Amino acid sequence: MSTLPCHRPPLSAAHRASAQHRQGRFHNAQxxxxxxxxxxxxxxxxxITDKPAEARPRQALPVQAISQADLLAAPDQSLYRLGHSTVLLKLDGRLWLTDPVFSERASPLSWLGPKRFxxxxxxxxxxPAIAGVILSHDHFDHLDRAAIRQLAPKVEHFITPLGVGxxxxxxxVPAAKVRELDWWQSTQIGGLRLTATxxxxxxxxxxxxxxxxxxxxxxxxxxxxxxxxxGDSGYFDxxxxxxxxxxxxxxxxxxxxxxxxDWPDVHMQPHESLQAHLDLGGRVLLPIHNGTFDLGLHDWHEPFERINALASQHDVALSLPQIGERVSILVAQRGGEWWRARLGA
Structure with a gap:
């Protein structure tokens, strides 16, 4: 989503050196x-005219509340889905957060735009204290300005692609906390190595x-x-x-x-998400970018149903946790198809 006037980020030497940056803009490989x-x-x-009746659930979705004590006591290699593409991981005893969006709407406006389920x-x-926030790109459903400002005092590092930092x-956000990366560049923070791909x-x-x-x-x-x-991606090699x-x-x-x-270049159909997982050599697949905002033209529950069926057909280990439920990074936990309790409700 990108709908309002916005200041351009300054053009740095790293921008100019990037193989992805040409003629003043970044480009895809394809x-x-x-x-x-x-x-x-x-x-x-x-x-305007073709939204399905089930684009949004009729009642708020079930959520398992998390406390600070829960996070501090959680074992290493734990993961919590907080909604959309916001995931909290516990690695090497420290917490890492992806694309944190906590606002009521994925929008530059507090009164208009996709509202949380x-x-x-x-x-x-x-x-508690966060070792690092990992940001995939700057769209409003992934980069929440209000959340960043609230998080900044308790986050040690922000790891971003070029320009987002x-x-x-x-x-x-203090510049000393920000690390910008080009594709294939890495940074080491404690025992964790992070690479932008x-x-x-x-x-x-x-x-x-x-x-x-x-x-x-x-x-x-x-x-x-x-x-x-x-982050967000269409299917590609x-x-x-x-x-x-x-x-x-x-x-x-x-x-x-x-x-x-109508937008196959920038978001994947469920069968492409499954193929991406296989291409990556993934062992367990956990689908994200669903269940929180109405950003498409399909039923809110369709992504869960389709990826669940595809994973069964192809014998792929799948984790489909309820929002807030703790799962293991190392063990698939398919869950109880929790979204079906809200179908038609």
Whole structure:
């Protein structure tokens, strides 16, 4: 989502040196299909007239509340889904947070835009110290300005693609806390090695800053596990390249939601999410980017149903935790198909 005027991030030497940066903008490895004005207007018309009846649940989704004590007592290699693409991981005794969005709406406006299906299972105020926040790109459903400002005092490091960190600094995050990475660049924080890897997407928060910042997926390597976090991406051959370079993953957190035939370059259909997991050499698949915001033209529960069926058909180990439920990074926990309790309710 990128709908309002927005300041462009400054062009740094790292931008200019990036193989992804050409003619003032970042680019995918595989060019996106251009979106004509006619197709754009047709898409807007679909959003107005073609929303399914079940685009949003009729009642708030069930959430397992998390306390600070729960997090401090949780064993290593624990994971909690907080909603959408916000995931809390405990690695090497420290907490790591991906794409934290805690606001009521994934929007620059507090009164308009996609509204949450459920409350966060823990507030920012209740969170203990966070070793690092990992940001995949700057869209509003992944980069929540209010959350970043609240988190900044208790977060040691912010790890971002090129340009995204400059936004954080302008918002008041100390520059010493920010580490910007290009694709295939790594940083070491304690016992965790983090590498920004390619993704097939785009960026921007306003009318004039399209693709001024980079987007990325991330690899998290600890002494006990290797985790892949997709951020947002269309399906492309980069997943196979990442899997070959890193030798597979204990867990892959892969977007499975807000997909549609009209934007195949930037979001994956469930069968593509499954194929990306296989390309990566993933052992357990945990689908993200679903169950929190209405950002597509499908029923809110469809991503769960489709990936659940596909995983069964292809004998893929799947974790589908309820929001707030603790699961292991190393063991698949398919869960009790919790979303079905809200179907038609």
């Amino acid at each position: 060019p996106r299909h251009p979106m004509s004005w006619q197709k754009t207007l047709g898409l807007l018309w679909r959003f 459920h409350a966060p299972p823990i507030s920012i105020a209740e969170l 400059q936004r954080l600094i302008r918002w008041g 390619p993704a097939q997407h785009y960026s921007g928060r306003g009318l004039s800053d399209g693709n001024q910042t980079l987007w990325a997926s991330f690899v998290l390597e600890s002494a006990e596990s290797r985790v892949f976090f997709s 980069g997943f196979r390249a990442i899997g070959q370079r890193f030798g597979g993953f204990d867990l892959s957190l892969i977007e499975t939601g807000a997909y549609d035939r």
